[in-house]
Amino acid sequence: MLGNLGLLAGLALLIYMALRGVNIFIASLVCALVVAVTNGLMIPRTLLEYYPSGPLGAFSFAGKFFLLFLCGAIFGKAMATSQAAKSIALAITRSLGVKHTLLVGMSVCALLTYGGVVVFVVVFTMYPLGITLMREANLPKRLWAAATSVGAGTFTMTALPGTPSIHNVISASSLGTDLFAGGWIGIFAALIMGGLGMWYVEHGWRKARATGEGFVENAQDRRMEQLAGDPSEAPPWYLAVIPLAVVLGVIMLPRLLIALGDWSTSDSLLAETLRFSQVQPIIWPSLALIIGSLVCLVLFRGMRRKTGQVFGQGAEDSIMPLINTAAVIGFGGVVTQTAGFSQFAQWMLNADLPPLLSVFASASVVSAIVGSSSGGLQIFMQSLAPHYLEMGIEPEILHRIAAIASGGLDSLPHCGAVIATFVIMGLTHREAYKDMFAVTVAIPVIACLASIALLMALGMG
Known part of the structure; x- marks a missing residue:
């Protein structure tokens, strides 16, 4: 009894300390x-x-995924410093117009995150540009936060196949699958998340206009807007998208070549490279991100004079996201040693639920406990996934459903990404969390359950 109360107390304290802004390493260690x-x-x-x-230690995780975080942060820094990310945002804005401000925010964030730019870089890059759009459109900031979160923190993070996101890589490295596993069901879930998410924020904007709610500027907005810089210095959009296309191309090309021919008996360098790409779900996307960074150096002349600075700052930028994620996994590593967690695991595995619904519940609850989809997914893969494979769930289906499930209840109020987004935008939970909950918790849960229902209807669950 005391142990279970201790688990609840530790979780409650972690949520409280996260909301109070306590350093996540200190909070996770105390809890x-x-x-x-x-x-x-x-x-x-x-x-x-x-x-x-x-096995679920903070530094075990950090050591395993350090290369991916490092390469992703360097690529994000290269895209931001070269102003390629800004160029893409401006091009989409000119194409869609201010009246489609919410769609602009979602689309740009989705494109950048699917191309490998880390979420925090995307949010920080987009907000200074978004201030001008929100002012012209008289759009409440809470809806901009929700729209950009639809693009950066839902379907490109967990559902779409091929993305070098940490969630996709965790599933692939744990299950021996590749980044495209369960692709068709991921696309189905992504359409639901993107469609419902945009419907929600557009509906919210119509209601806001009817009640006279609009954009309210503060001092932080003026400071952030200065970071946008001079739009004339950004490269042409058709050059700006090349690094993204290169990253995705490097990831997707081996899959395409393998689908077109049998390379299993060939000893050529190309065949060896293709086989290497299939068995290295961490190294291969990391390599793609570094190649994308080098393409930025080639295309954007201003980058060449400060190559060392950009790569160095990118390396520094990788540390805090990696350490923050590792910290919550370290807390989870302690939780998994308790009798209460073992009882929860056994209860879920023995519950009279279809296996995929059990996967959904398990991954969702673990992600909610640690307030991190990547942390929750890593804990799930290490502690529970082998049992679901023994039940007969195909690795490709488990890969995708577990990833999607991890991206729902993770975004409760103590989620680090939610807190960081609100800090960057100068918002409070009272002002904006209702909309954030709708697009990053409720809608992903609906998408995951709909995907499971479809798989069960097809006899695959």
Whole structure:
């Protein structure tokens, strides 16, 4: 009884400390100690094994995925510094017009994140540009936050096949699948997330206009707007999209070549490269991101004079997202050692639920506990996924459904990405969380359940 109360207390304290802005490493370590003490775990093993270096330890995760975070951050820095990301945003804005401001925000964020630019870079890059759009359209900031989150934090993160997102890579590296696993069901879920998400924010904008609610500027907006710089310095859009196309091309080309021919018996360098791409779900997308960064250097002359600075800052930018994700996984590594977690796992595995619904519930709850979709997905893959494979779920289906499920309840109020988005935009949970909940929690849950229903109807679940 005390152990279960300790688990709840640790989770409640983690949520409270995250909302109060406490450093996530300090918060996760304190909460891990609360869980350890109330569950009778030895403190030395908690601090030296379960939290940092066990199978679900913070630094076990950080070591495994360091290269992907590093390459993704460098690519994001290259796209931001060269102003290629800005160029793409401006081109889409000119094409769609101010009256489609919400669609502009969603589309640009979706394109950039699907192309490999990390979410935090996209949000930080888009907001200074978005201020001008919101002012001209008289759009409430809470709806801009929701629209950009639809593009950057839902379907491109967990559902669409081929993306070098950490969620796609975690599933592939854990299950031995590739980045395109369960592609068709991912596209189905993505259409639901994107369609319902845009319907929600557009409906919200119509209601806001009817009630006289509009854009309210503050001092932070004026500071952020200065970061947008001079639009005339941005490269042409047709050059700006090339690095994104290169990243996706490097990831997708091996899959296409393998589909067109049998390379299993060939000893050529091309055949070896194709086989390497299929068995290296971390190294291959990392390589694609670095190639994209080098393309930025070739295309954008201003980048060449500060190559070392851009790559160095990108490397520094990778540290905090990696460490923050690792911290919540370290907390989860302690939680998984408790009797309460074992009881939860056994209850879920033995529950009278269809296997895919059990996957959805398990991945969702674990992601909710740690407030991180990538952290929750890693914990799920390490602790529960093998049991679902034994039940007969195909690895490709488990890959996609677990990834989609992890991107729902993760976005509760203590989610780091939600908090960071609100800080960047100068919003509070009271002002904007209702809309964020709708597009990043409720709608992804609906999409995942609809995908499971379709698979079950087809006899695949």
